[in-house]
Amino acid sequence: MAWWRRTWLKLRARVRPVPEIPSSLWLHVLQRHPFLQALSLEEKSKLRALSALFLHNKQFSGANGLVVDDRMALTIAAQACVPLLYRGDASRAIALYDDFVGIVVHPGTMVATRDVHEGAGLVSQRRMMLEGEAMERGPVTLSWAAIDQNPTAQAERGTSVVIHEFCHKIDMRNGGADGYPALPAGFLGIQAAAEARKAWEHTWTQAFEQFRHAITKAERFGETAPWLDAYGATAPAEFFAVACEAFFVNRGRFAHEWPQLDRMLAGLFHWPTPPLHP
Numbered sequence: 001m002a003w004w005r006r007t008w009l010k011l012r013a014r015v016r017p018v019p020e021i022p023s024s025l026w027l028h029v030l031q032r033h034p035f036l037q038a039l040s041l042e043e044k045s046k047l048r049a050l051s052a053l054f055l056h057n058k059q060f061s062g063a064n065g066l067v068v069d070d071r072m073a074l075t076i077a078a079q080a081c082v083p084l085l086y087r088g089d090a091s092r093a094i095a096l097y098d099d100f101v102g103i104v105v106h107p108g109t110m111v112a113t114r115d116v117h118e119g120a121g122l123v124s125q126r127r128m129m130l131e132g133e134a135m136e137r138g139p140v141t142l143s144w145a146a147i148d149q150n151p152t153a154q155a156e157r158g159t160s161v162v163i164h165e166f167c168h169k170i171d172m173r174n175g176g177a178d179g180y181p182a183l184p185a186g187f188l189g190i191q192a193a194a195e196a197r198k199a200w201e202h203t204w205t206q207a208f209e210q211f212r213h214a215i216t217k218a219e220r221f222g223e224t225a226p227w228l229d230a231y232g233a234t235a236p237a238e239f240f241a242v243a244c245e246a247f248f249v250n251r252g253r254f255a256h257e258w259p260q261l262d263r264m265l266a267g268l269f270h271w272p273t274p275p276l277h278p
């Protein structure tokens with residue numbers, strides 16, 4: 001986005017008062033999502049403030065005739081803001097999403113043609129079914145059908161397409177989505193940035209290889225698949241986004257299955273360890 005547009009949007013956000021989220025709507029969205037309902041009172045009140053700012057700053061549009069109503073917009077805003085809960089005060093935390101304004105919601109799964117890199121410089125075009133997509137410095141696209149699934153089943157699986165796409169956006173802050181987001185200063189008590197990055201790289205590379213191996217064994221030999229969306233095995237960026245979903249939606253299970261990644265994500269998002277609400 002051009003600098004003048006960013007500046008203008010920031011000015012506009014400062015000038016216009018941030019409307020409050022009506023209580024009945026807020027309670028409805030909390031009650032529908034077990035992982036939001038499980039937050040402490042303090043976390044819920046911060047999430048409400050963050051969601052109000054988010055709704056104030058972003059522009060929702062529906063594709064294929066879909067009308068994005070307040071309940072849909074808040075369902076997206078509240079989940080998108082969960083990763084920001086411990087990233088400083090609301091206005092500072094929301095800045096992590098200041099590189100884009102538009103959120104496009106499709107009624108169903110999207111079909112898109114994308115370049116697939118086959119290795120050795122070969123690129124082919126494939127039609128893909130997408131539940132969401134995040135563009136670098138561009139809009140986030142989401143499928144409402146993918147968002148509006150059974151919340152209890154999503155909690156058990158540790159999935160949220162909203163968190164997935166917004167964690168790609170966080171990953172993209174320092175370049176493309178690659179599973180290496182910018183780490184906060186003093187990450188896990190490590191002072192030197194290069195050392196912190198090395199610790200991140202080492203842990204994630206090892207976990208990704210272990211996960212890919214386990215998924216291959218499950219697919220080929222029928223062994224029990226690990227608890228985490230198999231889509232994470234397609235690329236390090238997807239593994240990061242899938243791990244973020246599980247961390248925020250079912251932290252108790254995630255911390256049990258992937259303790260080393262739980263430590264990394266708690267360090268990245270400044271979340272308390274051990275979890276306040278496993």
Ligand SMILES: [Zn+2]
Pocket residue numbers: 164168237238241
């Ligand atoms: Zn993804």
